[in-house]
Structures are given as C-alpha cells and as structure tokens.
Amino acid sequence: MSYWSSVPARRAHILLVDDNIDELQLLLAALRGEGHRISMAFDAMQGYRRATALQPDLILLDVRMGGADGFATCRLLKADPSTAHIPVIFVTSSASVEERLMGLHEGAVDYILKPYEPAEVLARVSVHLVLASSKHPRAGLAAAESQPDIEREAGPDRVIALAAQRLVMSDLANVPPLPELAERVGTHEKRLSRVFRELTGRTVFEFVREARLSEARRLLAESALSVEDVALAVGFSSAANFSTAFRERFQERPSGFRSTLGGKAASLPRPSRSTVPLPMPVSGA
CATH class of the missing domain: 3.40.50.2300 (Response regulator)
Structure with a gap:
C-alpha cells in the first residue's frame, strides 16, 4: 500500500x-x-x-x-x-x-x-x-508578515500591479504589449496604466525599461555574456539601442561599466524574480 x-x-x-x-x-x-x-x-x-x-x-x-x-x-x-x-x-x-x-x-x-x-x-x-x-x-x-507593507496590504489594484510586474519579470525578453499584458492579469489597458501610475509613479513602459536595464546591469556584472547577448536577453532590439538606453540611465556605456567593475562584479546583489515589490512613487518620473 x-x-x-x-x-x-x-x-x-x-x-x-x-x-x-x-x-x-x-x-x-x-x-x-x-x-x-x-x-x-x-x-x-x-x-x-x-x-x-x-x-x-x-x-x-x-x-x-x-x-x-x-x-x-x-x-x-x-x-x-x-x-x-x-x-x-x-x-x-x-x-x-x-x-x-x-x-x-x-x-x-x-x-x-x-x-x-x-x-x-x-x-x-x-x-x-x-x-x-x-x-x-x-x-x-508568517510569509505574509515578512513581505513589505505595500504587498501585505495589497488591495485589488495593488494585486493587479504585482501580478503584472511578476509577469514582466518572468520573461523580460518577451514582454507582451500593454493590452495583452492587461488581459493576462484580468483587467484592461486603461486600468493597468492608471494603477501603475498611481502606485509607482511610473508608466508600465517606464517600469519595463527600468527592469530591463537593471537586469542588464546585473548580467554585465555577473556573467560572461557579450554586450550584444545581454541586450537580447533583456529584450532590446539591438545592441546600439541598448547601449544608448544604458548610457542615459547609468551615465556610462555597457562596456565601460563592465571594465570599471573588474573583479568587483560578483559583489552586486542579484534581484529576486519571485517577489517584485512595488516601488514607492517617484517624484518627477
């Protein structure tokens, strides 16, 4: 038995x-x-x-x-x-x-x-x-109590935003268009856009762009992937577009960032994909 x-x-x-x-x-x-x-x-x-x-x-x-x-x-x-x-x-x-x-x-x-x-x-x-x-x-x-307040106190809008964020982070190279992203978390484009703006101070596009650049920065620091491969891995259409966006965000080119880090690369923390806390509103975003 x-x-x-x-x-x-x-x-x-x-x-x-x-x-x-x-x-x-x-x-x-x-x-x-x-x-x-x-x-x-x-x-x-x-x-x-x-x-x-x-x-x-x-x-x-x-x-x-x-x-x-x-x-x-x-x-x-x-x-x-x-x-x-x-x-x-x-x-x-x-x-x-x-x-x-x-x-x-x-x-x-x-x-x-x-x-x-x-x-x-x-x-x-x-x-x-x-x-x-x-x-x-x-x-x-206990698990709920260990989460940030913004997740523990999740109402319907926050749950929708968290679900959308997790869906984005699960595959940064293939983020669906906004209407499809909204549909996949059970809402519509207008509401998802409003929720993101109210809870994060960012648009959905701005969140996706920041997530891609942060993950790219981690990959440059912790992996041996080429700049071109990093760009593709996080969803940029070309290395040139990636390099421009990276320089605008971090004030240096991807290759310069990697060479500056040198042996310190492994010390950068790796962001968790299982829980993506909603950032607090950012002034001027």
Whole structure:
C-alpha cells in the first residue's frame, strides 16, 4: 500500500471555478460524498473575488472560460498575500504540454485533464490537501508578515500591479504589449496604466525599461555574456539601442561599466524574480 493511499481524506472547503455547470455534476457529487464543502464561481474574476473572501483550502480552476482565463486568476491569486498559499489545481480539456507548463509556471500545484475520472480528482485533491496541511499552520501568515507593507496590504489594484510586474519579470525578453499584458492579469489597458501610475509613479513602459536595464546591469556584472547577448536577453532590439538606453540611465556605456567593475562584479546583489515589490512613487518620473 502506498503512503498516499493510507492517508485519510481531509474534509475541506474547495472552491470550484468553471463556467460549465453541466460538466461538473459528477465531480460535485464525488467531492460532496467525501464530506468536502463546495463553493462555486462561474468566471475567472468571480473566482478570484470569492477566493479572497472565502479563503478556501484548495481551488479547482478551469483554464478556458469566457472573458479572462484561468491563468489570469492564478496570477492574481499568487500575487495576493491573502491567497498565495492556497493550492490551485488547473482543470482543462487541452492536452497541450505548453499550456500545462504555463499553468505550473504561474503557481498551480497540479493539472487534471478533461474528461476526468472523479476518483482521480479526489485522489489529487487529497494529496494536495495533505501537502498543504503538513506545512506549519502559520506558514502563510508568517510569509505574509515578512513581505513589505505595500504587498501585505495589497488591495485589488495593488494585486493587479504585482501580478503584472511578476509577469514582466518572468520573461523580460518577451514582454507582451500593454493590452495583452492587461488581459493576462484580468483587467484592461486603461486600468493597468492608471494603477501603475498611481502606485509607482511610473508608466508600465517606464517600469519595463527600468527592469530591463537593471537586469542588464546585473548580467554585465555577473556573467560572461557579450554586450550584444545581454541586450537580447533583456529584450532590446539591438545592441546600439541598448547601449544608448544604458548610457542615459547609468551615465556610462555597457562596456565601460563592465571594465570599471573588474573583479568587483560578483559583489552586486542579484534581484529576486519571485517577489517584485512595488516601488514607492517617484517624484518627477
């Protein structure tokens, strides 16, 4: 007998986010048969709002829904300190490896393919409830308390901004256009622009540019990549454009910066990509 089959199922509060209620009847019956309490949401943003209000033990989240998709919900959940600890299991009809990898990259703990066997869902739910409950009961609170105030006190606008920042930092070389970036965090271009300006004193474009230049400075200091490769790695279209932007920001060319550092390069701190605190408003930005 395996370890997991010997672990008794824990009764839990599960939030199910899916826009097709007809497909859920067998699953709902199976979950309730195990004694779980079920809450429902029928679109991505409703799912996020109910997760913040209800604080479920686990979330089953459909990927493809009308309006914003499940990825947008997951990004918001993981950017919000009040919900970041909740396990998310994606449920999808797509067999695409790329989609499954994207979901895991966004913070999901597992993937279930439709059509599914209710018994498989119950087993996976049981496993992740055990894993979540094995952590210190105050782990989520302790993690939240260790975050900067601007993250701990995150309201809806701050969560959107944090989710967008993390999405940008996850792949600086391929930052989506502003409308797509807004859609991928469950909002629209106008609101995302306003949120960034109000909370950071910067536009989204200015944030992306600063993030790229800061990462480029780190790569120049800590790696053996050529200036051309550094430029490409952080999303500049050419080494010439990168050199001009770098000189405007740091008052020296990339090659000059690298030669000035010499053996001191390794001492520069590497910025974390897992948590990107929102900067305070900058006057004159």
